[in-house]
Amino acid sequence: MSEQKVYCNQSPSLPGRQRVGKIIAEIARANSLWVVAYGTGCGAIELRPLHTARFDMERFGIAMRPTPRQADVIIISGYLAVKTLKRVIRVYEQMQAPKYVVALGSCTINGGMYFDSYNTINQLDLYLPVDVYVAGCMPRPESIIEGFTVLMKSIKAGEATGWQHYIENLDYYRSNQNEVIPRWDMPTYNW
Amino acid sequence: MAVTILVAFATAVLGLCYGLLLGGISRKVMARIHGRIGPPVTQNFSDLVKLFFKRTAIEHGGMFWLAPMFRLTGGLGVLFLVPIVVGRFSVVNISFAGDLLLVVYFMFFGCLGMALGAGDSGHPHAVMAVSRGLAQMSTYELSFSMVVLVLAVGLRTLNIGDIVAAQSGGIGQWNLVRYPFATAAAMIAFLPMQMAYPFSIVLAPQEIPIGPPTEYGSRFLSLMLAGRSIFGVAKLVLFMNLFFGGASNIADLVMKTLLLYLYPVFVSAVFPRFRLEQSVRFLLVVPTVLALVELIRVIT
């Protein structure tokens, strides 16, 4: 199957204002957040307790989905090596809008412990539109749940528009990504 | 005529809602087994709405678009063909009160459409899952059709209404009591139909995440969720009619279908997943032998 068929090759367009049931849609979105099951860093170790008995994420309708096509949220769980950043961008762009990014750990904010490492990025929001940062190394499950509640509130208020920002300023993000990722052998728009 | 259409429409909507609710209940029950609180029982409703309002920008060709339709059609077909409540106040959608073989055909129809669409999506996981699923389906459909044969021979009819009427005389008349082996075989075949462990080899998240719906995103997935819910309800009603004496009123219907629905949930809570060949071997041997025993009992 040719790339043309798999990936739509024109720049994504912002959907028009949803007149029909905008309120219902946003309440539903806030109450069923599906997280793509991709543990990008060491924060993934705290995502396991998050959906077991102690801190039950599913109470809030947060569930893990194994494929990005069905997910709404991607959790960047900690530092991002350059090799992983490439995969994360690909996964993020394969997710269907509206989509949100939750970044865990101080290493996504300013590099954290790895501020001088030659292989980990220092600021995630140069490459992906981050909706919620959860600080800490590593953040406790309670704080992750707190971050999710903040995300839900902003979704209900219609403020979690990181994905629209990503589409509008795609050139800015692309230039940042391209100067970090040496070989960009991915389709330009792969959603 | 108008009344029939109205009743059919109401049946579809109510079936959808009931299916979503059952899904929520099963998630709740599973969470309690894990020791969790679990999602609210209305979780599947918000999932459905959320998925419906998501952006859809995936193009994989015609069959890819059609597959959720096939699934929905299969579910609705089964639901319409099966008499839901038989009694003083009865809900029978399609007036000729469909033939059991036609129902079985419709149950095939949904899965086959799903398989075609998944194959068109071009994802290797989807293709593997389709081959797995078809192999498994052929095995459990074999035993299920033998059970149908048992009922046909034993009750001298393939009309579901007559089958329900034949067991209207209290529990003693149920096919559960009359044909216990056939019922056991059918209940074993019911597990893979509901994609319950240990037979859930199609959507195997740790092996081929996650099978046919790998590429299916927002609206497709909401349609498939709706189709699966209706399909589930239809299957429940069918099995209730075939073995558990049908439903003479709404309370009867709800109780029986709920119990029927929880049975695969409890089974899948305590069993790992079979490998493909193990599942096929099991499904080829155990339910088939049970159905054969029943068939011999019935014929002699």
Added chain:
Amino acid sequence: MKSAIDPRRTVRLFFGPQHPGVTGNMSVELWVDGDEVTKAVTHVGYLHRAFEKLMEQRLWIQNFPLVCRICVPEPDINEACYARAVEELAGIEIPPRAQWIRVLVLELARLGVNLMALGGQGGTIGLGTAGQWGITYRDFVLDLFEELSGGRIYHMYIQPGGVRRDLPTGFFKRIDRVLETIEERLTEFDRLLFDNEVFHSRTRGIGYIPDAWVDELNLVGPVARACGFPRDVRKDDPYEIYDTLDFDIVTEEGGDVYARAVVRRRDIDLSMSLIRQIMDRMPTGPISVSLPNLTRWRVPPGEVYTKVESARGEYGYYVVSDGGLKPRRVHVRGPSYVHGVTLLERMLVGANIADVSNIMVSLTICPPEIER
């Protein structure tokens, strides 16, 4: 191996990095013929943080909070390795109570990791209940760590020269309660997992490791012990006070996934008994020696290799000092380094696609160890 691959019949499948069945953030490139894997190549580097480079940039004591980040599931072994290496280089003798506390912490960590590994073993073949329960039991151990060090995952507790702070009062009572809870829950857990016919049919004979590979590839830890080789640093090269404790190495025959699961299950019991012994015989006294001015601390030159037994096997630090403020070279050797690349690439050939994640989890491959 190349010749065995027929391009017309083979599907090239990337198992990971975004894959629920893969252990951590790594990927295995599979050439699949039908359901059978004909070739496997491990791709790592998704978690490479260049720890060994960063350690050369930091003071000796600045590395102490850094090392525990290397292995996420079981950070304490890194702290213990690094602390022992520095002490050996600097010729520091730590007080006995510190040694006992270290062993207590290491055993608690091993208990938690094995609980999680067993749960993962169940979860990877679809027994989600086992996975949920195992990780829930681990939380009890994490609570103890939280009380002891303030952190659930990263403890930063075992520092060069001893341990960071003394045990809280009444800590042993709480450890006792946790151990009793876990023990009584584990009976149910065993009924769910080890008395399960389907679990046997999924794990017996799968992921078999011939005995010859153990010496050929220097397999360590539960992987070697499941083949009947008593490889355990706690006995082979006893560190801290392990030589005064009374225990036997757990070994199983068979070398398949089931044997490894049984070894882990029995390791849990062993850890519990060790913890109880330690609690009975814990001496009193100081918990650390006073170190020189840490910002000007020059460790005398030399090279050492210190190793401890992690839940996955031998875990070693090769530290070279040139007498400066910072290490000249720190090389971390995790057990997954061989298990995850050479061994996995060998084992997956001929495996069923349904068993790939099963085999990976049974080796408990921890990618951060491979990549650092």
Added chain:
Amino acid sequence: MDRTFTESDTGQADRNGMSFGTEMTEQKEKLLNILNIRFRTIRQRTIPGNIISLVIDQRELIPVAYYLRHHTGYILLQLISCVDWDEENVFQITYLIWNQNEKTQLLLSFRMAKDTAIVIPSVIPIWPHAETFERELREMFGVQFDGNPRQDESFLLEDWKGPPPMLRKFDTRAFSHERFGERPGRYSEDTRRDVGRKVGEYDLSRSISGE
């Protein structure tokens, strides 16, 4: 090369205050005698405890390794490491081998000049899992291994351009600063003032960036 090496090693040994030949078990003495007779072993140094540090000639790596693997108990290769002594412009390659029967550790190391493009023979025929270690060293230090089929595959880094990162002359901090940027306000002056109050006029950031 040998001379530089011997000096530096003597220096190290003396700085360690280690006495040669003490605390050696029978097997160790036997092994060392045989190696001394059969190979041009430059110096053996025994660290107290159960560790032998054995420094060999680089040209004799394969014979010594073969002998250890097939005629002694030193059969378990744990680690292949490389140390960059950039002042002396020398690589030190170390093979850590464990003897399960005698429970002794062997540090088999040799030194090679950096500038001359010396190719180290690969020990894959003796220890198959050495392949991964050699791949990593090839990527991180640029050391050439002869006979490793996969040594040019990228192991940890992807599309890496520039010097091998583990060389000491590669400044990871500057690289990270210009490649990934730095969020303003990451350094807070007050903490540095606190640290300064504690340890006198010592500048912590200088210690991080390396004198």
